[in-house]
Amino acid sequence: MGWTSMAVGARALLQMIAIIFLARLLSPEQFGLYAAAMVVGSFCAIFSELGVSPAIVQRPALEPRHIRTGFTLSVAVGLFVGLIAFLLADTIAGFFQMPALAGVVRVMAIGFPLRGIATVAEALALRDFRFRWLALVEAGAFGIGFIVVAPVLSLLDFGVHALVGAYLTQNAVRTVVLLACQPHEKRPMLERRAIGELIYFGTGFTIAKFCNYFATQADNLVVGRWLGPAALGLYGHAYHLMAAPAILVGQALDRVMFPTMASVQHQRERLARAYRSGVYVCATVMFPTGVVVAILAPEIVLILLGPAWIGAAVPLRLLALGMLFRTSSKISDSIVRATGAVYARAWRQGLFAVAVLLGALIGQNWGLIGVATGVFCALAFNFLMMAHLSLRLTSMSWRTFGQAHLPGLLFAAILGGGSLVAATGLRDAGAATGAVVAGTVLLAALLVPLLVWTRPRFFLGPDRVQLLRALANVGPMRMRRGVALLQRRISG
Numbered sequence: 001m002g003w004t005s006m007a008v009g010a011r012a013l014l015q016m017i018a019i020i021f022l023a024r025l026l027s028p029e030q031f032g033l034y035a036a037a038m039v040v041g042s043f044c045a046i047f048s049e050l051g052v053s054p055a056i057v058q059r060p061a062l063e064p065r066h067i068r069t070g071f072t073l074s075v076a077v078g079l080f081v082g083l084i085a086f087l088l089a090d091t092i093a094g095f096f097q098m099p100a101l102a103g104v105v106r107v108m109a110i111g112f113p114l115r116g117i118a119t120v121a122e123a124l125a126l127r128d129f130r131f132r133w134l135a136l137v138e139a140g141a142f143g144i145g146f147i148v149v150a151p152v153l154s155l156l157d158f159g160v161h162a163l164v165g166a167y168l169t170q171n172a173v174r175t176v177v178l179l180a181c182q183p184h185e186k187r188p189m190l191e192r193r194a195i196g197e198l199i200y201f202g203t204g205f206t207i208a209k210f211c212n213y214f215a216t217q218a219d220n221l222v223v224g225r226w227l228g229p230a231a232l233g234l235y236g237h238a239y240h241l242m243a244a245p246a247i248l249v250g251q252a253l254d255r256v257m258f259p260t261m262a263s264v265q266h267q268r269e270r271l272a273r274a275y276r277s278g279v280y281v282c283a284t285v286m287f288p289t290g291v292v293v294a295i296l297a298p299e300i301v302l303i304l305l306g307p308a309w310i311g312a313a314v315p316l317r318l319l320a321l322g323m324l325f326r327t328s329s330k331i332s333d334s335i336v337r338a339t340g341a342v343y344a345r346a347w348r349q350g351l352f353a354v355a356v357l358l359g360a361l362i363g364q365n366w367g368l369i370g371v372a373t374g375v376f377c378a379l380a381f382n383f384l385m386m387a388h389l390s391l392r393l394t395s396m397s398w399r400t401f402g403q404a405h406l407p408g409l410l411f412a413a414i415l416g417g418g419s420l421v422a423a424t425g426l427r428d429a430g431a432a433t434g435a436v437v438a439g440t441v442l443l444a445a446l447l448v449p450l451l452v453w454t455r456p457r458f459f460l461g462p463d464r465v466q467l468l469r470a471l472a473n474v475g476p477m478r479m480r481r482g483v484a485l486l487q488r489r490i491s492g
Helices: 003-024 028-047 052-058 064-087 089-096 101-108 112-126 131-155 163-182 194-225 229-263 268-295 298-304 307-320 323-338 342-394 398-426 434-456 464-474 477-491
Strands: none
Touching: 003 131, 003 298, 028 064, 028 101, 028 112, 028 163, 028 194, 028 229, 028 268, 028 434, 052 163, 052 194, 052 229, 064 089, 064 101, 064 194, 064 298, 089 101, 089 194, 101 163, 101 434, 112 131, 112 163, 112 229, 112 307, 112 342, 131 163, 131 229, 194 229, 194 298, 229 268, 229 298, 229 307, 229 323, 229 342, 268 298, 268 307, 268 323, 268 342, 268 434, 298 307, 298 323, 298 434, 307 342, 323 464, 398 434
């Protein structure tokens, strides 16, 4: 979990650095074109692996025939999906009413075969719990693509293709390293029984992923189609700024918990304990983070993106309040996939997609503010649906689920109130933008250890003993001393 969090955090930081530089080199229209292309790319990625990777991770007994068949399917489907995207580029551009999008989609289509080739290698690394190595691969590939290649191509006046070149570079580096360092049998094979065993799980996973894709992209489709590329660029950046902290926690938890829970998928008591711990971590981190980001939204946009992007501040403020809903749903996804309940997940994701589409369609009548409000409501709806399914699979009660959220809720109330007072006071005093952010974040950072020290039994959650023991085992010496003091305070 530590290594995966560091990798996701490094990637989020690199993404933020890339946005800071590229926002000053490229226009909102160019970012809007790339966002539209990524809508298409995300859609094609659903089918480019056919659910083979999670099926390999989830299988209780994995045999060589599964590996060979999975590799053959992934490569074949990746090539097929890339070809379809290339041939339909003009139709896609016509739908978005963006003629320049056709060339972007054709170049981006190269990325699908690259990802298909690396699908099985990544799944085997996850199954072997090689989180440290995968962390370095993911962060390194992203950095080479978007920190090195993208700025260079932007300075050479490649425009939107600077972003596309960075995307392809990232995928190429990732594929080469995965194949070289996670070897497996690559001889083609299509055994009927292995196909059936992989496709049963993979089909349910793919259906759910398709619905989830539509849910996460329906707002972009609506904004791009009805509000234009400039609005899509603003909304896309607002969503990315909201998603960065959510990805840091949610993606790290999901990436670790899915293979870990799959290894104990028939032990309901252990699944329930893991789910409760994951929910506690999400609530404790994301509740207060979302509130603080909402308070500082205008300053965050000005510092990271510049004055030209100030229109992203209001949708960011609304979306930030939904950070917990977005993150916690990933934990529910992990336990559902680990237990094989992919079809129960699929129809719930379908309802989520409909909720996002309706919320965005209704909200676009009031511009980006309306779209952000509609998406926030859809995120809350999905949070409740996935929590209901996870509680059923683990036999956990709603009362226990609610209790796991209480520390985060109180953190958010106290930190949010203090941050609002600090930010308002600094703004009224005419402080610089950076000073407003620094002062507010510093106050919030000081309040956290104070609250934990004052009420450790409450704020460290129901699994505080295990949490402190884990920190004592892996943390640096200074952290271990602080943990020892907390342990004595709790026991006393």
